[in-house]
Amino acid sequence: MTLSIVDLDKRLGGRLVLDAAGLSAARGEVVAIFGDNGAGKSTLLRILAGVLDADRGHATLDGASILGPRAAARARVGYVPEAADAPAHLSPRELAALVAALKRVPPPDEALLDRLGLRAYWDRPFGGLSLGQRRRSCLCAALLGDVRLLLLDEPTNGLDAAGVRELAGLVTERRAAGTTVLVATHDPGFAEAIGATRVRLSAGKLKT
Numbered sequence: 579m580t581l582s583i584v585d586l587d588k589r590l591g592g593r594l595v596l597d598a599a600g601l602s603a604a605r606g607e608v609v610a611i612f613g614d615n616g617a618g619k620s621t622l623l624r625i626l627a628g629v630l631d632a633d634r635g636h637a638t639l640d641g642a643s644i645l646g647p648r649a650a651a652r653a654r655v656g657y658v659p660e661a662a663d664a665p666a667h668l669s670p671r672e673l674a675a676l677v678a679a680l681k682r683v684p685p686p687d688e689a690l691l692d693r694l695g696l697r698a699y700w701d702r703p704f705g706g707l708s709l710g711q712r713r714r715s716c717l718c719a720a721l722l723g724d725v726r727l728l729l730l731d732e733p734t735n736g737l738d739a740a741g742v743r744e745l746a747g748l749v750t751e752r753r754a755a756g757t758t759v760l761v762a763t764h765d766p767g768f769a770e771a772i773g774a775t776r777v778r779l780s781a782g783k784l785k786t
C-alpha cells in the first residue's frame with residue numbers, strides 16, 4: 579500500500595474527533611471520504627497535510643512518515659484546504675513561488691497555468707479573488723513537484739460546472755500517473771466521476 583494511516587487520534591473541543599482512525603490506499607487509488615458535518619474530514623486532511631498535529635498514530639507514504647511539518651515525505655504531499663485561503667496580499671504567482679521554494683521544485687509550467695485557467699488573475703491579490711479562483715490557484719500550488727498524495731477538501735465547492743469537469747479530468751490523469759488522492763466531499767456525483775472508493779468517517783473511525 580502506498581498510503582497507510584494507522585490509529586490516528588485527535589481530540590478537539592473536548593471531543594474525540596478521530597478515534598483510532600485507519601485507512602490504506604494503493605498507488606493511483608482515489609478515496610472519497612464522506613461524513614456528516616463536523617465528522618472530522620477536514621481534521622483528518624489537515625493532519626495528513628502536516629498543518630495540525632495528531633494526538634496519536636502515524637501515517638506513511640511509501641513507508642516514509644508524512645506527519646508533522648518536517649516529515650520525510652512532506653514534499654510529496656499536495657493539499658488544497660476547504661477555504662482555499664492564502665494571505666490576502668499574495669498573488670497566485672507568489673503562492674506558487676512560495677510553495678515551489680519550500681518544496682525545492684520548479685514553479686508551475688505554462689501548460690498547468692493554461693490547464694487551470696489561471697492567467698487572467700495570476701498577479702492579482704488573493705484577497706480579491708472568488709472562491710473558485712482561489713481554489714484553482716491553491717490546486718496549482720498543490721500540484722507542484724512530484725506529488726504522490728493529493729489531499730482535496732470539498733474541492734467542488736465554489737467551482738462552476740466547467741471547473742468541476744476539469745477537476746475530475748485532472749484527478750483522473752493524476753491517478754493514472756500513480757498519485758493517490760484523498761477527497762473529503764459531500765458530492766456523490768463527483769466521487770463517481772473520479773472513480774473513487776467510498777469510505778465514511780463516523781464516530782471518529784473510517785469505515786468502508
Ligand SMILES: Nc1ncnc2c1ncn2[C@@H]1O[C@H](COP(=O)(O)OP(=O)(O)OP(=O)(O)O)[C@@H](O)[C@H]1O
Nearest residue numbers: 590591595613614615616617618619620621622762
Ligand atoms: N480548532 C478547533 N477547536 C475546537 N473544535 C474544533 C476545532 N476545529 C474543528 N473542531 C471541531 O472538530 C469537529 C470536526 O470538524 P471538521 O471540520 O474536521 O469536520 P468536517 O467533517 O470537515 O465537517 P464539514 O463537513 O462541515 O466540513 C467538529 O465538531 C468541529 O466543531
